[in-house]
Amino acid sequence: MAAETFFAVVWHSRTGGARAMAQAVAEGGGSRAKLYSAETVSPADLLAADGYVFVCPENLASMSGMMKEMFDRCYYPLLGKVEGRAYATAIAAGSDGYGAQAQIDRIVTGWRLRRVADPLIVNLSAQTPEAILRAKTVPADKLSACGELGQGMAEGLELGIF
Numbered sequence: 001m002a003a004e005t006f007f008a009v010v011w012h013s014r015t016g017g018a019r020a021m022a023q024a025v026a027e028g029g030g031s032r033a034k035l036y037s038a039e040t041v042s043p044a045d046l047l048a049a050d051g052y053v054f055v056c057p058e059n060l061a062s063m064s065g066m067m068k069e070m071f072d073r074c075y076y077p078l079l080g081k082v083e084g085r086a087y088a089t090a091i092a093a094g095s096d097g098y099g100a101q102a103q104i105d106r107i108v109t110g111w112r113l114r115r116v117a118d119p120l121i122v123n124l125s126a127q128t129p130e131a132i133l134r135a136k137t138v139p140a141d142k143l144s145a146c147g148e149l150g151q152g153m154a155e156g157l158e159l160g161i162f
Helices: 017-032 043-048 065-078 098-111 129-133 140-158
Strands: 007-011 033-037 051-059 086-093 120-123
Touching: 007 017, 007 043, 007 140, 017 033, 017 051, 017 086, 017 120, 017 140, 033 140, 043 065, 051 065, 051 098, 051 140, 065 098, 086 098, 086 140, 120 140
Parallel strands: 007 033, 007 051, 051 086, 086 120
Antiparallel strands: none
8 A cells, every 4th residue: 555645844943933834834734744843854754755845934034044954964865866746835034035935946946846836925024133033923814824835735745736
């Protein structure tokens, strides 16, 4: 019997926004989603997955350092082994989130992943040092959008669309 398809939700968060978004993606994906923190996910975990949703905060106009470290650690072990797999992103932004988004897109181009959903960027408008460091609360409608992203990824994998 073939193993059930699933996607990895790989996340990093310092102040809770991206964590809440990742949890909402995973809840939307149900049994087809597995949560992995960027600190602990292994190349073997990623190789076992059929698709990916990368969730992180925007830090200084780029992805968080821990998410970048995950890509640094996992990039070469997966090179040539994951082509064509589905991916999507969700960014917890303090301003526009496009730097983090562009960085992830550029990295996964080397893996030849296939974007299957528009980038989901949640602007939390944290512009002062106090706001940046404060624990984040993601609005319910944005968490719902994250859940829909997870649901769409799960259904697309189940139907063989991606």
